[in-house]
Amino acid sequence: xxxxxxxxxxxxxxxxxxxxxxxxxxxxxxxxxxxxxxxxxxxxxxxxxxxxxxxxxxxxxxxxxxxxxxxxxxxxxxxxxxxxxxxxxxxxxxxxxxxxxxxxxxxxxxxxxxxxxxxxxxxxxxxxxxxxxxxxxxxxxxxxxxxxxxxxxxxxxxxxxxxxxxxxxxxxxxxxxxxxxxxxxxxxxxxxxxxxxxxxxxxxxxxxxxxxxxxxxxxxxxxxxxxxxxxxxxxxxxxxxxxxxxxxxxxxxxxxxxxxxxxxxxxxxxxxxxxxxxxxxxxxxxxxxxxxxxx
Numbered sequence: 001x002x003x004x005x006x007x008x009x010x011x012x013x014x015x016x017x018x019x020x021x022x023x024x025x026x027x028x029x030x031x032x033x034x035x036x037x038x039x040x041x042x043x044x045x046x047x048x049x050x051x052x053x054x055x056x057x058x059x060x061x062x063x064x065x066x067x068x069x070x071x072x073x074x075x076x077x078x079x080x081x082x083x084x085x086x087x088x089x090x091x092x093x094x095x096x097x098x099x100x101x102x103x104x105x106x107x108x109x110x111x112x113x114x115x116x117x118x119x120x121x122x123x124x125x126x127x128x129x130x131x132x133x134x135x136x137x138x139x140x141x142x143x144x145x146x147x148x149x150x151x152x153x154x155x156x157x158x159x160x161x162x163x164x165x166x167x168x169x170x171x172x173x174x175x176x177x178x179x180x181x182x183x184x185x186x187x188x189x190x191x192x193x194x195x196x197x198x199x200x201x202x203x204x205x206x207x208x209x210x211x212x213x214x215x216x217x218x219x220x221x222x223x224x225x226x227x228x229x230x231x232x233x234x235x236x237x238x239x240x241x242x243x244x245x246x247x248x249x250x251x252x253x254x255x256x257x258x259x260x261x262x263x264x265x266x267x268x269x270x271x272x273x274x275x276x277x278x279x280x281x282x283x284x285x286x287x288x289x290x291x292x293x294x295x
């Protein structure tokens with residue numbers, strides 16, 4: 001008996017919801033019931049019953065009414081209030097627009113308080129070897145939030161090693177994948193720590209988008225430690241056959257420092273243990289309230 005009562009209540013609620021939405025859609029369009037009847041092929045008597053909540057109209061006839069009102073039948077049945085026709089049309093235009101236009105629209109619609117966009121999301125930037133991956137993973141574990149590496153997300157998306165991604169897609173293609181991955185991660189995660197490749201900051205549009213959607217922390221260290229840590233990871237390329245590698249590294253760090261300096265906070269890992277640097281990172285996150293919800 002309780003199941004039957006619950007089913008009857010749900011049915012009554014559905015009929016009432018459909019009645020309200022059909023009446024509201026018809027009135028918004030300024031369509032008399034007689035005209036809606038002609039367009040849909042549903043009798044005026046049926047429509048009157050439908051709008052009063054007394055009708056038990058079939059799905060076939062309801063779909064005709066929806067089509068005559070330029071709506072999908074789901075819009076009359078869904079639990080949540082559906083978007084109106086204009087909103088649906090704008091959504092379709094947005095989906096078909098190029099990324100640059102989508103970015104402009106997103107910027108126009110973004111909350112005026114930038115912290116609303118970034119709340120709960122943190123991104124670690126800096127040159128390779130500074131400690132982004134190590135600290136990001138440990139901080140994620142300590143704070144019980146996901147840690148994501150942008151390059152790893154790209155690799156999973158295209159299902160090939162990163163070295164092959166560069167060879168197959170080229171520099172421009174890789175940068176496009178990078179921007180897509182950033183959009184994907186920010187749409188999936190409300191709370192996350194992200195680590196990105198050191199060169200992302202040199203892509204103005206992508207870096208702007210990153211700073212709109214994430215609180216940024218520059219993980220930095222000295223050039224010798226950058227070099228030492230990269231070599232400790234088993235990558236000897238920065239040194240092999242290149243006696244001026246250190247000078248080039250310093251030049252690269254100097255050129256990118258103004259871009260990294262746009263970050264909201266910094267953590268210097270030079271001459272620090274991993275545990276000490278992790279404490280610095282966690283303290284920085286807490287001090288700036290990067291994970292606090294915005295009222």
